[in-house]
Amino acid sequence: MEKLSIVKIGGNIIEDEASLSAFLKLFSGLEGKKILVHGGGKRATHVASKLGIESKMINGRRITDAETLEVITMVYGGLVNKNIVAKLQALNTNAIGLTGADINSIKSDKRPVKEIDFGYVGDVKQVAHNAINKLIQANFTPVFCAITHDGNGQLLNTNADTITSQVAVGMSELYETSIYYCFELNGVLKDINDKNSVVKHIDSDTYKDLLEKGIIADGMLPKLENCFDALHNGVSKINMGNTSMLTQENDNFTTITL
Amino acid sequence: MEKLSIVKIGGNIIEDEASLSAFLKLFSGLEGKKILVHGGGKRATHVASKLGIESKMINGRRITDAETLEVITMVYGGLVNKNIVAKLQALNTNAIGLTGADINSIKSDKRPVKEIDFGYVGDVKQVAHNAINKLIQANFTPVFCAITHDGNGQLLNTNADTITSQVAVGMSELYETSIYYCFELNGVLKDINDKNSVVKHIDSDTYKDLLEKGIIADGMLPKLENCFDALHNGVSKINMGNTSMLTQENDNFTTITL
Numbered sequence: 001m002e003k004l005s006i007v008k009i010g011g012n013i014i015e016d017e018a019s020l021s022a023f024l025k026l027f028s029g030l031e032g033k034k035i036l037v038h039g040g041g042k043r044a045t046h047v048a049s050k051l052g053i054e055s056k057m058i059n060g061r062r063i064t065d066a067e068t069l070e071v072i073t074m075v076y077g078g079l080v081n082k083n084i085v086a087k088l089q090a091l092n093t094n095a096i097g098l099t100g101a102d103i104n105s106i107k108s109d110k111r112p113v114k115e116i117d118f119g120y121v122g123d124v125k126q127v128a129h130n131a132i133n134k135l136i137q138a139n140f141t142p143v144f145c146a147i148t149h150d151g152n153g154q155l156l157n158t159n160a161d162t163i164t165s166q167v168a169v170g171m172s173e174l175y176e177t178s179i180y181y182c183f184e185l186n187g188v189l190k191d192i193n194d195k196n197s198v199v200k201h202i203d204s205d206t207y208k209d210l211l212e213k214g215i216i217a218d219g220m221l222p223k224l225e226n227c228f229d230a231l232h233n234g235v236s237k238i239n240m241g242n243t244s245m246l247t248q249e250n251d252n253f254t255t256i257t258l
Numbered sequence: 259m260e261k262l263s264i265v266k267i268g269g270n271i272i273e274d275e276a277s278l279s280a281f282l283k284l285f286s287g288l289e290g291k292k293i294l295v296h297g298g299g300k301r302a303t304h305v306a307s308k309l310g311i312e313s314k315m316i317n318g319r320r321i322t323d324a325e326t327l328e329v330i331t332m333v334y335g336g337l338v339n340k341n342i343v344a345k346l347q348a349l350n351t352n353a354i355g356l357t358g359a360d361i362n363s364i365k366s367d368k369r370p371v372k373e374i375d376f377g378y379v380g381d382v383k384q385v386a387h388n389a390i391n392k393l394i395q396a397n398f399t400p401v402f403c404a405i406t407h408d409g410n411g412q413l414l415n416t417n418a419d420t421i422t423s424q425v426a427v428g429m430s431e432l433y434e435t436s437i438y439y440c441f442e443l444n445g446v447l448k449d450i451n452d453k454n455s456v457v458k459h460i461d462s463d464t465y466k467d468l469l470e471k472g473i474i475a476d477g478m479l480p481k482l483e484n485c486f487d488a489l490h491n492g493v494s495k496i497n498m499g500n501t502s503m504l505t506q507e508n509d510n511f512t513t514i515t516l
Binding site: 047050051052070073074075076077078079081082083085086087089090094095096097098099101102103104131134135138140147149151152153154155 | 343344360389405
């Protein structure tokens with residue numbers, strides 16, 4: 001099987017012009033077929049507040065009402081996505097910016113209302129791997145923002161980590177897929193106070209061990225669960241670290257396999 | 259040669275939810291391969307004013323400064339484009355939303371500064387007909403907003419009528435192309451005060467005649483010049499009228515050929 005890399009960047013990279021440019025150079029230099037997924041970051045909150053739209057949070061989680069969805073569609077789907085595409089073109093990467101509505105690539109279900117009504121938030125249901133593959137086979141590089149649709153005309157705000165893992169799982173039907181989660185840390189850390197205490201390799205056995213020792217906790221817990229879920233569903237390898245893991249020189253990041 | 263229709267809608271359709279839905283149904287029903295191009299309308303002006311960005315006009319023409327370009331990228335490239343794509347998907351048209359940066363489809367030159375500095379405005383230089391055709395051959399329906407790029411990472415605000423004619427000219431290398439310019443009028447009118455006085459057919463001879471009689475004047479003049487330019491460069495047929503010209507029932511619109 002041919003290899004395919006799916007790279008996810010978060011808000012911290014997008015918000016800083018220099019970091020974004022540096023990252024896009026690394027991404028362009030990454031060999032082989034690839035997909036980029038980007039979150040949105042605080043830019044949407046900033047535009048919303050300028051437009052007089054209050055950010056609604058319940059238990060620390062954002063509620064996407066109709067107005068907020070409009071802002072997200074403007075900022076993630078328009079401003080951030082299209083500027084990334086234009087910058088990648090300047091680096092000779094033939095990018096194509098997508099939401100899950102484009103080529104019906106990612107269908108979601110609007111999250112059911114239980115204790116909390118999250119509003120226009122989607123849980124990924126279906127990834128059209130064959131449609132996405134048509135773009136890849138045409139030598140285009142898909143750039144997904146964190147928006148999907150329900151198939152009935154409704155766009156839905158969707159977690160970028162989930163989009164990344166679900167697209168990777170979908171593409172595993174056709175490729176040997178690796179995920180690169182770029183974030184602020186150098187990887188999964190043994191000691192949260194020592195940024196160089198990177199656990200270089202995690203597999204099912206060491207995962208259990210790290211869980212028992214309480215080394216994987218808090219915010220890292222759902223991330224790792226999500227990773228093993230993707231690995232159990234066909235993804236070959238997941239890398240977590242800062243953007244320099246895309247170069248060949250740096251091996252100080254975490255690689256996760258089954 | 260296979261046929262390809264390029265349909266352009268303006269701001270008046272986009273701004274009204276009911277008109278847009280009705281149009282998208284007609285567009286979805288249009289047989290054969292097709293491309294949609296949409297302008298932006300007043301929505302961008304509205305968002306800009308809410309964000310405290312003043313619309314700068316010189317001699318009645320809009321100046322696209324950096325802030326205005328951001329709003330245009332948000333509104334045309336994000337909000338309007340992605341909602342159209344989601345709605346077309348619900349009508350089983352496998353749409354893909356694009357700026358000229360995506361798949362490097364439309365390259366422009368930033369308009370040179372002469373008497374007026376129009377800011378981040380692009381004049382179309384190159385249409386990548388083969389790249390666009392890869393999408394069409396994959397049975398995707400391209401939906402272009404009025405944004406292009408310069409190839410060096412800069413997005414540029416670009417006239418939607420020009421995008422339409424230039425994309426049509428480019429695609430004429432591969433298809434027998436027809437343009438449908440949807441606007442408020444039923445077509446080119448003999449008498450501007452009689453909305454039913456449609457000139458049903460214009461060719462090079464009748465065009466000269468209409469010009470001499472002063473029937474084509476004002477805003478219609480550059481539109482018609484643009485049409486004949488496209489026809490001289492490979493486009494087969496151009497239709498101008500209201501959206502109902504996309505149905506088979508209505509023949510009360512203007513068709514222009516060489």
